[in-house]
Amino acid sequence: MNPVYTPLRELSMGVRSGEVSPVELAEAFLERLETHGPTLNAVVTLTKERAMKQAKRAEEEIKEGKMRGPLHGVPWGGKDLLATAGIPTTWGAAPFRDQVFEGDATVVARLDEAGAVLAAKLAMIELAGGMGYRQPNASFTGPCATPWSPRHWSGGSSSGSGAAVAAGLVPFAVGSETWGSILSPANNCGVAGLRPTYGRVSRHGAMALSWTLDKLGPLCLTADDCGIVLEAIAGHDPRDMSTSKRLYRYVLKRDGLRVAVPKGVTDGAAEPVRRGFDDAMRVVEGFAEVEEIEFPEFPYGAVTRTILNAEAAAAFDEFTERGLAQGLTAPECRYGPYAKTAVLAVDYLKALRLRERMARIAEDVMTGYDAVAAPSRATTVPRIDEEFRKSTPGTAKDVMGALGNGAGLPAISVPSGFDGEGLPTGIQFMGRAYGENRVLSVAVEYQSRTGWHEVHPERFTP
């Protein structure tokens, strides 16, 4: 079997049946990472030694009939903000390029337990974009390209996680989102990216940008793959006090799906995005009841932005005080942290107080719906060599991002087509808190009726 661009269920069946072995998989994907990773700037560190050791172990276990689950023997890549024992964890930032932790992040340990094989640490925007980057060249590994075009950006901050999956360098990856960092690369690279509910996945061992906004989640070829990976990484962790004790099992709802579309959701969006979204919604209307909703006027952006600014300033206080920002790649990131220190404590607390009101608004408006649909991004994919505001100007407010991240709600982005330049567009489905299975149900059904996830960039197709 050719494992490249093979969804996880099929890949797992191949491993289980012996059609392909974990060692063969590891070798195949390590070779692709080595060959194609540098052309995209998608890889920071190849974890070859660890991967081969894990793959051999998986192979022995499977031969003995001990199949751990659907990820057993399957290679994956982790955003380089996940701690890995003895392997550098750079946070995408030059000042941390030699940083090595003693232990693994919980999510890495959980995937180890599931038998998955860590093949690479993947590129990311420096410090997960917390210093206010305005262009793709904001990582010490260089700007990461979408596999669809060397002249366009992969999205960020989980840049390599999106690009590596889209180029078939790993079957799946794990990224993080504080505000947009999973959905953006999923959109720009034409893959599925799931932002789980805040607290669903432990962040222990992951770089903190904003303690009350950070989430870890999978980027995969399909929505179904995202559900499989989420089940492996979700769960309570005593080392991350934000984690929920609610159990997560990936189960789809097949009938009676209801999808809401916020009024004016494409206002200010680029024309190809608006067109792509309208086409996608026609597909959704074929299997779900679709209704228009309206989120009331509320300073969604101000609430989430204030929390993010204050927490990022605090999380990187020592870094800022020691002048280490000067070592960052993007010029704007070198002075970015200073302004954030101007958030007053009372304003930060007010934002946290308003967050409850915001979460209640979301719950009131979204009750009765399995998902709220919107374009994943309002703009088309930015160029790799220009500031965002120059290459993709736009006036659209990211209400879905501000509300979704501020209230800690799950969302998935899946590909919905291509613009006139052959670059991917995406549709996002956002759910109520702990409603991952509902958004996955809508996304899986959508993908069963579309073929966008089965189209891959030609130059990476074996």
Add this chain to the structure above:
Amino acid sequence: MDSEAEKLFTLVKERYGDRISPDELEEVRKAVERIVESSQDLRELELGNGDEPFNVFKPYRREGE
């Protein structure tokens, strides 16, 4: 420039101004203005005395003690 933003910018400049160029300082000024604009948006909404921050602090005690 809003006087609040001006004062906060002065504070930031006092703390970090020696590390950055005049052009960068101008960018910091704009960023401070945006932060103050966000804060002012928040202040337009009224909250009651009992409206608590939406985060959970759990008092810590070592297990078994």
